Amino acid sequence: MKIAIFTDTFDPDINGVARTLKRFTDYLSEQNISFKIFAPKSQSDDYVTSHIHRFKSLSFFLYPECRLAFPNLSQVKSELQDFAPDLIHVATPFNIGLCGAYYAKKLNIPLVGSYHTDFDHYLQFYNMEFLSKLLWRYMNWFHRPFKKIFVPSKDTLEKLKRHRFTNLELWGRGVDCNLYHPHYGKKAVRKQYDIQKKYLLTYVGRLAPEKDVKTLLAIAKSIPANINEQIQWLIIGDGPMRDELEAEAPENMKFTGYLRGGNLAEVYSASDVFVFPSPTETFGNVVLEALASGTPVIAANAGGVKHIIQEGVTGHLCQPGDVQQFTDSLMHLLAHDQVRGRMGIEGRNYAITQKWDAIFDQLLWHYAHVIEEPKQQKFA
Incomplete structure (x- = not known):
């Protein structure tokens, strides 16, 4: 052929x-x-x-x-x-x-x-x-x-x-489960990005309107102050809205630009929750990569992503653009370590089959x- x-x-x-x-x-x-x-x-x-x-x-x-x-x-x-x-x-x-x-x-x-x-x-x-x-x-x-x-x-x-x-x-x-896995050294990632906070939240993707990154910013700003002071965001990607987002971002949000290969896989693995508000995905490769890394996902209940996430099992699906629902789901996961751990295991188990x-x-x-x-x- x-x-x-x-x-x-x-x-x-x-x-x-x-x-x-x-x-x-x-x-x-x-x-x-x-x-x-x-x-x-x-x-x-x-x-x-x-x-x-x-x-x-x-x-x-x-x-x-x-x-x-x-x-x-x-x-x-x-x-x-x-x-x-x-x-x-x-x-x-x-x-x-x-x-x-x-x-x-x-x-x-x-x-x-x-x-x-x-x-x-x-x-x-x-x-x-x-x-x-x-x-x-x-x-x-x-x-x-x-x-x-x-x-x-x-x-x-x-x-x-x-x-x-x-x-x-x-x-x-599919997803490369040999590259994306939960067993990277989390301390090394935290040291590399100078992360002192208890929780690491990540987003991976283009910084562009169709990814609804405005909602991502709104979620970060809507978290109560006493919880927010324990959170570090890593925003991985680039695009036409990067300068605007960086200008409006809270102090606990860092922008890395694009990462590839092992550098990206390490960050997935070290993350407590992956947040992905994009409603325009025909599939959502980054969501599957996060699951393979043992990281639960909170994503928009739209497009191909809704067929990857099993609600309440590997993460949560929220109404696109609903800042309050995203925030409530995130607060719930941060408050329940065992739920996050169980979701991480289930996400990894699912990814292995793909x-x-x-x-x-x-x-x-x-x-x-x-x-x-x-x-x-x-x-x-």
């Missing part, structure tokens, strides 16, 4: 799409499956390999980590013909994704895609709801030729069904079915 992947974001970009695709291509390498990636040049092209073709690009205003590239069409066609893929997988609906869909049709290559980002939900956070109908019209047109559309959660699948998408399949997410290899094996099964379908039709 030979696979061509067209995506407008890839490693070293830090977002769920790029990380998932990097994990997938690592798996393909381990399985000795040939692949070629067509992706934009990022701001820091540390990932160099013959498997990838990069294009000049600019940041997309709604989602700077997803870039608008300018592919050389004749060059793409030549590389595709030389590589002769059995299947094209398009991961994003921008320029490179359009290029992949175009050449799948032109060269008669089976086409599948994946739906990762709820751009329609983003619009309300940028006062652009008036574009919703136009966006869905485009999304329907763009995805119509795909033999399969892989979605990360039941919530996304049901939403796309309501918008008359077809050929939908679940493609969940294995990347099994998820990717299932994806390859779907690939094989799509590839074989024209041959079966030919000889029917």
